Amino acid sequence: xxxxxxxxxxxxxxxxxxxxxxxxxxxxxxxxxxxxxxxxxxxxxxxxxxxxxxxxxxxxxxxxxxxxxxxxxxxxxxxxxxxxxxxxxxxxxxxxxxxxxxxxxxxxxxxxxxxxxxxxxxxxxxxxxxxxxxxxxxxxxxxxxxxxxx
Amino acid sequence: xxxxxxxxxxxxxxxxxxxxxxxxxxxxxxxxxxxxxxxxxxxxxxxxxxxxxxxxxxxxxxxxxxxxxxxxxxxxxxxxxxxxxxxxxxxxxxxxxxxxxxxxxxxxxxxxxxxxxxxxxxxxxxxxxxxxxxxxxxxxxxxxxxxxxxxxxxxxxxxxxxxxxxxxxxxxxxxxxxxxxxxxxxxxxxxxxxxxxxxxxxxxxxxxxxxxxxxxxxxxxxxxxxxxxxxxxxxxxxxxxxxxxxxxxxxxxxxxxxxxxx
Numbered sequence: 001x002x003x004x005x006x007x008x009x010x011x012x013x014x015x016x017x018x019x020x021x022x023x024x025x026x027x028x029x030x031x032x033x034x035x036x037x038x039x040x041x042x043x044x045x046x047x048x049x050x051x052x053x054x055x056x057x058x059x060x061x062x063x064x065x066x067x068x069x070x071x072x073x074x075x076x077x078x079x080x081x082x083x084x085x086x087x088x089x090x091x092x093x094x095x096x097x098x099x100x101x102x103x104x105x106x107x108x109x110x111x112x113x114x115x116x117x118x119x120x121x122x123x124x125x126x127x128x129x130x131x132x133x134x135x136x137x138x139x140x141x142x143x144x145x146x147x148x149x150x
Numbered sequence: 151x152x153x154x155x156x157x158x159x160x161x162x163x164x165x166x167x168x169x170x171x172x173x174x175x176x177x178x179x180x181x182x183x184x185x186x187x188x189x190x191x192x193x194x195x196x197x198x199x200x201x202x203x204x205x206x207x208x209x210x211x212x213x214x215x216x217x218x219x220x221x222x223x224x225x226x227x228x229x230x231x232x233x234x235x236x237x238x239x240x241x242x243x244x245x246x247x248x249x250x251x252x253x254x255x256x257x258x259x260x261x262x263x264x265x266x267x268x269x270x271x272x273x274x275x276x277x278x279x280x281x282x283x284x285x286x287x288x289x290x291x292x293x294x295x296x297x298x299x300x301x302x303x304x305x306x307x308x309x310x311x312x313x314x315x316x317x318x319x320x321x322x323x324x325x326x327x328x329x330x331x332x333x334x335x336x337x338x339x340x341x342x343x344x345x346x347x348x349x350x351x352x353x354x355x356x357x358x359x360x361x362x363x364x365x366x367x368x369x370x371x372x373x374x375x376x377x378x379x380x381x382x383x384x385x386x387x388x389x390x391x392x393x394x395x396x397x398x399x400x401x402x403x404x405x406x407x408x409x410x411x412x
Contacts, residue, residue: 046268047230047251049379053268053287056306056325071267071286116164120205123228124249124268131205138163 005109019062019076020099023106030098034081037094045097045125057096059088068092070099072107100125173198177212184209188223189216196223204231204250221259224252227269241278244271247288260297263290266307272380279316282309285326291380298335301328304345310376318357320347320391329373331385342393348373350385361394 010025021027030036046052060067062076066088070077077099083091099105103122111121115133122129162169171194177186184203188196196214203209204227213234217223221240224233227250235243238256248267253274260278263271263285272291279297282290287306295313299321306326314332323342333351340357347360348369356362369390377384 047249048270048289050375052270052289053307055308056287117166117226118201118205119226119228124230127230128208136164 005112018074019067019078020070020073020106021078023073023075024104024109028099028102028104030095031078032080034083034091037091037098040094040097042090042093042097045101047124051093054093054097057089057093059083059092066092068096070096070105070107072100072105075106097125103129168192168194171195171198173202175199175202177203179203179207179209182209183211183213185213185215187215188220189218193220193222196220197225200224200227200233204229204233217256219256219259224250227252238275247271257294262292263288266290276313281311282307285309289376289380291382293382295332301326304328308372308376310380310382312382314351317354320345320360321357323347327372329376329388331382339391339393341397343398344393347391348388349391350388353389353391356391359394359397360391363390363392365390 007025010023012022042051042054046054057068060069062078065078065080066083067076067078077095079091079095101122108121111132116136118131118134120129121132161167174191174195177184177199186199191199200212203212211232213236215236217235217237217239219238219240222242223239224235224244225242226246228248230249233250233252235252235254239254239258241259242261242264243254243258244252244262245264245266247263247269249269251270253272255274257275258273258277261280261283262273262277264280264283266285266288269288274293276294277292277296279299280302281292281296281300282304284303284305285301285307289308289310291310293312296311296315298316298318300311300315300319301309301323302321304320304323304326308326309328311330311332315330315334317335318337318340319330319334320328320339320342323339323345326345328347330348331350334349334353336354337357338353339347339360342360365388373384373388
């Protein structure tokens with residue numbers, strides 16, 4: 001895990017479901033406050049002339065709570081604020097884009113240690129983000145020695 | 151410029167071929183655009199030059215001339231930019247992209263835009279087999295015909311084909327949409343789990359667990375919008391095909407397996 005991110009509050013369990021809070025040990029303000037995502041411009045945040053990849057993002061649920069799936073982490077991000085009827089997918093997409101643009105996706109955190117090739121940290125979601133993956137070194141298993149002949 | 155004959159052929163620990171080759175820095179940069187000639191470059195050099203421009207120089211519009219049907223060109227671009235490839239490319243072109251809008255003016259080999267996460271890829275002529283394989287998001291437009299197994303294991307996004315599609319179109323498709331203006335070959339939608347395939351022409355035969363469904367206003371809105379964006383002529387009518395759900399076993403899968411198709 002990257003030293004840049006504090007995971008001291010994380011408590012991984014063996015339950016079947018995995019969500020962002022379990023992986024990071026944190027929640028984020030935009031999971032609770034709708035006004036923090038109201039100004040997210042979905043069209044500006046996606047390539048092309050329509051919603052592009054966000055067309056496949058819908059409001060779902062995890063542990064009985066509304067949630068959006070973050071494919072960059074392979075986990076759900078729960079949404080605790082009240083969503084106006086008929087705007088479920090819109091707010092799911094806005095929360096996800098906010099999450100990605102602020103660099104809080106757990107999969108993005110992993111880039112700092114595991115990205116093997118130079119790439120923008122925040123990919124296509126935010127211009128001019130830092131470059132990660134420039135100094136990758138293969139992980140070493142402590143105490144392990146290659147067998148003779150290798 | 152480093153000639154192809156001087157490149158080394160070993161791989162490094164990451165599996166990267168030609169690890170010691172550097173970007174040739176031959177592009178002509180004018181403002182927000184850049185152009186470079188790929189005639190004498192290896193695929194590795196082409197991709198290095200492309201990344202130097204869009205990552206390092208922050209150039210939003212790049213044109214690659216004389217691609218020479220080389221394989222694996224414009225691979226793994228993870229930022230918003232516009233790339234024009236003026237000619238044809240070989241297999242695995244424009245793959246693993248997350249954000250770029252790529253226009254290929256010629257033909258492409260198999261597996262174009264494989265694993266595309268987001269972005270737009272437009273091909274003016276024909277594409278080989280496995281077009282849009284395992285694609286997860288974005289739009290993939292082929293103005294000509296495509297080969298077999300288009301959108302195999304597709305998990306999202308929209309594939310639009312102006313001409314005909316070969317056998318096993320949408321094989322094991324799990325999410326997303328395909329719009330085929332012409333005819334579709336035998337076994338269409340075989341073992342598809344979800345998603346929709348719209349066909350404007352004739353379907354040779356349906357695969358296992360693929361059934362016809364009624365078009366809805368939402369379907370027409372999607373097709374009209376995509377055709378308007380890409381300036382394509384819409385066939386008079388479309389038929390919609392979806393999963394018959396006889397093979398569905400989601401309830402028995404572990405949650406982590408279920409997430410693999412999201």
